Amino acid sequence: MDAMGQLHAVGGVRPDGLDRAERAVSALLTAVGQDVTDERLRDTPRRVAESLLDLLTARDVPLTTFPNDDEYSGLVLVRDIPFHSLCEHHMMPFRGVAHIGYVPGARIVGLSTMPRIVEHFSRDLQLQERLTVNVADWMQAQVQPRGVGVVIEAEQLCMSLRGVGTPATRTMTSAFRGVLADAGPLRAQFEAGTS
Known part of the structure; x- marks a missing residue:
């Protein structure tokens, strides 16, 4: 970086x-x-x-931001970002969708940046939990919003195709930072928008 x-x-x-x-x-x-x-x-x-x-x-991710001249203070939510990665334990794929929401501070993010961030961090031997935290921490550190929320839902093929053999079972992970870390109207809006 x-x-x-x-x-x-x-x-x-x-x-x-x-x-x-x-x-x-x-x-x-x-x-x-x-x-x-x-x-x-x-x-x-x-x-x-x-x-x-x-x-x-992983491919390069240019950070595209713009001044928040209108002082927008609501939630920006990009849902259903498809991704795939490889489980570091079995090198089997896991795939699903990521939902990223943030409450802007001084800058707003170019919307295509968020799928690129997910894609960047997913191109590694990865854990879903770490992927979730990587995306949230990067958004918080680089964009400096008032809050960030990341929810990832994925099917772990190491669980679906081997071991317990439970196809279509999905795992959900989440990470929240700033004003989205605590219960409140913005967090409720994020949760309603990702369910």
Whole structure:
């Protein structure tokens, strides 16, 4: 992150990294009994390595704000921001939607910034709880609003497809800062708008 609060790409790969990842995937598939010399699987190690690189490389997020000349003091809520990430425990996807609300201070945020923030932090081996806090803390630190609320609802495929095997079960996490941290009319408006 630079002095302007812009988030920059993280991760990346060393020049030999993609080759090493491809060999590691090949070794893993072989270890679980798959024949990577079979025509059907021959290119799978490369495709898996490339897809992991894509899923784990965050893109830059320019912070776009404007003066709050009209002194707007109500809630701004962006709902149903779709995202996907990889669970750091099983490297299985989790996906869902994020809702971000804030009460402006001296500046208002360009609305497309909020989906970009979610996308930036989700492109990592992640926990839903941490993702929620990352987004809320970034908004609070960089935008300096009077309050921030973040709610994330997601299906954890590590729970849906393996383990207990409960498809379509959704997990909800939340983080609130400033005037949205306590019960009151703005918090009630946020909760009504995200349910």
